[in-house]
Amino acid sequence: MLFRQTLAYLPAQLLSPLAQLAAAILLTHALGAADYGLTMLIFASQELVFLVCLSWWTSFYLRYGGRLAQAGPATALASTEAAVLLLSSLAQVVVTVAIILATDPGLPLAFYASACAFTVSRSLLNFLSERARREAQIAAYSAVQVAGPLGGLALVLVLMALDAATPARVLAAFALVQGLVGAVVAARFGLFVRPQALDHAVLADARRFGAPVVLAYLLSWLGGNVIRFVVHHGAGAVALGLMSVGWGLATRLSGVAAMVVAAAAYPLAVKAMEAGDADGARRQMANNSALLLALLAPAGLGFWALAPGFVPWLVAPEYQAVTLQILPWALLGACVRNLRMHGWDQMYLLFEAPRDMIALDIVEASVMALAAGVGLWWDGVAGAVAVSAWATVVLAVGDAAWLRHRFGLVVPLGVYARVLAASLLMLGLLVGAQALGWQARPSAGPLALAAGAGALVYAAALALAFPRQRRALVARLRPGRAVGA
Numbered sequence: 001m002l003f004r005q006t007l008a009y010l011p012a013q014l015l016s017p018l019a020q021l022a023a024a025i026l027l028t029h030a031l032g033a034a035d036y037g038l039t040m041l042i043f044a045s046q047e048l049v050f051l052v053c054l055s056w057w058t059s060f061y062l063r064y065g066g067r068l069a070q071a072g073p074a075t076a077l078a079s080t081e082a083a084v085l086l087l088s089s090l091a092q093v094v095v096t097v098a099i100i101l102a103t104d105p106g107l108p109l110a111f112y113a114s115a116c117a118f119t120v121s122r123s124l125l126n127f128l129s130e131r132a133r134r135e136a137q138i139a140a141y142s143a144v145q146v147a148g149p150l151g152g153l154a155l156v157l158v159l160m161a162l163d164a165a166t167p168a169r170v171l172a173a174f175a176l177v178q179g180l181v182g183a184v185v186a187a188r189f190g191l192f193v194r195p196q197a198l199d200h201a202v203l204a205d206a207r208r209f210g211a212p213v214v215l216a217y218l219l220s221w222l223g224g225n226v227i228r229f230v231v232h233h234g235a236g237a238v239a240l241g242l243m244s245v246g247w248g249l250a251t252r253l254s255g256v257a258a259m260v261v262a263a264a265a266y267p268l269a270v271k272a273m274e275a276g277d278a279d280g281a282r283r284q285m286a287n288n289s290a291l292l293l294a295l296l297a298p299a300g301l302g303f304w305a306l307a308p309g310f311v312p313w314l315v316a317p318e319y320q321a322v323t324l325q326i327l328p329w330a331l332l333g334a335c336v337r338n339l340r341m342h343g344w345d346q347m348y349l350l351f352e353a354p355r356d357m358i359a360l361d362i363v364e365a366s367v368m369a370l371a372a373g374v375g376l377w378w379d380g381v382a383g384a385v386a387v388s389a390w391a392t393v394v395l396a397v398g399d400a401a402w403l404r405h406r407f408g409l410v411v412p413l414g415v416y417a418r419v420l421a422a423s424l425l426m427l428g429l430l431v432g433a434q435a436l437g438w439q440a441r442p443s444a445g446p447l448a449l450a451a452g453a454g455a456l457v458y459a460a461a462l463a464l465a466f467p468r469q470r471r472a473l474v475a476r477l478r479p480g481r482a483v484g485a
Contacts, residue, residue, distance in 0.1 A: 017256040019149035023156050024248050028316040030156075030165035036319075037232070037241030038104065039167045040248055042115050044225050045099050050123040051217040053091040056210025057084045058130045059217075059349070078190055080202055085127070085191065089120050103232070114171035121178035122148070128185050133267060144185050151177030212354030219361030223368045224251075224337060227388050230372040231381060243381045245315060246323040250330035253303055257295040258338035273350050281350055286410035289343030293416055297423035298458045300335040302451065304328050305430035309447045326385040333389035340396040344409055351407050360399060367391050422461035426454045 027036055096119045100112055125144050132141035155173035159165040227247070232240040269288070272280035307327050311320055348357040368388055375387030403409035433450050463470045
């Protein structure tokens with residue numbers, strides 16, 4: 001089931017972040033370091049605004065949506081949901097303005113307007129994707145995930161062709177497409193209703209469940225992004241812009257790999273919990289983490305090994321040196337953090353333990369702020385990223401130990417070891433190829449050849465490391481096998 005669901009979500013999970021990654025790379029050629037850092041800060045801040053203003057309802061609906069659909073009239077739930085979306089949109093505008101005022105209050109009014117429009121429209125798409133995921137509406141999920149980023153990327157290309165790209169215009173381009181896509185999908189879900197006859201019992205339950213979850217998500221976001229604010233205030237806007245390229249590449253790549261699994265995996269664990277099978281949910285989370293590592297490890301190591309080839313080819317010269325310097329540490333921190341968050345941290349939600357989540361995220365935010373500050377003092381931007389990466393590793397190990405003690409987390413260390421061994425074998429091939437010089441040229445052909453060779457070596461190593469799974473897969477693909485067997 002996990003493999004089937006993962007494959008169904010795969011196109012959306014790849015195309016969406018790849019489009020965002022392409023936009024982030026292209027903008028290095030259109031914006032100066034200060035403007036680039038500011039634009040990426042708004043991209044990252046949108047996640048914060050969504051967490052503060054709407055994630056309380058989204059997480060509640062994702063966890064209990066099936067029960068809500070059976071418990072009361074659909075009209076009351078739709079009206080309640082419409083009211084939540086309307087009020088949260090107003091709150092998002094207020095919070096976005098506050099973030100801009102705290103960062104750089106002297107920006108023009110056009111930037112305030114485009115940032116607010118980008119934030120509200122992107123948050124709507126986030127909500128709709130979770131709604132579609134809960135209801136297993138894969139087509140709607142794919143439309144929300146793919147159309148917005150691809151359409152925004154197309155408009156950014158137009159702006160670059162006209163030499164008219166500015167932070168305000170880039171944000172407005174994405175906001176326009178996101179708003180159109182959101183309106184179409186929201187109409188399909190019947191969300192355009194006048195708020196009336198609110199279900200106050202559901203709202204009360206959502207607040208009780210969502211309030212601690214929002215606080216935990218907020219602290220978690222801060223733990224993942226506090227380095228941006230430390231660098232901005234400690235080294236300036238230009239340093240933030242230079243760091244944002246490598247940091248953004250690492251976080252987006254690891255996010256791609258993580259969500260390929262997470263989009264399908266968590267709902268399966270929820271179904272097991274709703275059926276009263278806590279042990280089944282634990283096994284599902286163990287399977288999720290193993291599959292997640294099988295994607296994150298080769299993606300991170302392969303990206304690092306190929307970086308000397310693709311960074312000079314794709315990234316503007318102004319950003320290349322810092323990007324290559326920080327990328328290994330940024331990849332380590334981002335991959336480990338995504339493994340923790342999507343591999344086992346969702347047990348806090350499954351076992352309804354928001355206080356534990358909050359405690360973890362308070363520790364993470366504090367440790368990451370300290371790590372970024374110490375690293376910046378020690379070795380500038382590179383030091384901030386490196387120390388933060390190792391702090392992330394320590395936090396992940398401690399978190400897994402706590403979850404094992406508290407909720408019986410299953411940690412398949414043997415599976416992890418075999419996956420890492422296969423990934424390191426692939427890395428050895430790519431590093432050897434780089435030493436020979438045949439894949440380090442800034443062109444697509446050698447890079448694609450090296451990436452393909454690495455993928456084949458990794459797949460072969462996995463096949464040798466997991467013989468039982470290999471035999472089962474071969475049996476399923478054998479010619480003459482009955483359909484649906």
